[in-house]
Amino acid sequence: MGGVGKGSRTSSEFYDPEARKWVLVPKMWPKPTYLSYFMRDVVVVENRAYAKRLNSEQTMFSLSVWEYCQERNRWSDLGVVIRHISKLVLCDYRLVSVGDELWIVGMKPDAEPGFNVLVCRPGTR
Structure with a gap:
């Protein structure tokens, strides 16, 4: 895309x-x-496209998730999912489609071992 x-x-x-x-x-x-501003990381969950967007907020950066509505040919901001001081940390986060769930997966900040996994079900808003 x-x-x-x-x-x-x-x-x-x-x-x-x-x-x-x-x-x-x-x-x-x-x-x-x-x-x-959009990272070219787009996934489809339940026939809807989702993308991540990197935002600059003074001294911090944030990562938000956007949903595409094909009928209106428009993107909608679903909100910020994580904030961090490093742009590089947020660039490493990936969107993953797992069944009817949208996963946001990335390394833990500040060299902590392991991963962060944020899970949402977009159709249950």
Whole structure:
């Protein structure tokens, strides 16, 4: 999905298993400058696309999760899931689709052993 750099794209495609074909979604990403804040880490849970976005908050950084609504061709902010002083720590977090759950997985900050795993069920809001 998307892309950044020379020749940035704002469109994307998804696979429709019923029609057995790829479908173009024009202007899925509002504009290239907006896209650069999104990490190109998009997963699908229960037929909805989710992306993570890196935010700058004065001396801290935060990672938020966004949901894409295909009917309105619009992204909605679901909220901040983690804050940290290091941008690099947050860049290592990944979105993972596990059944009907969205997992946000990353290394623990400050060289602690192990991983952080945040789990949510997007359809149960």
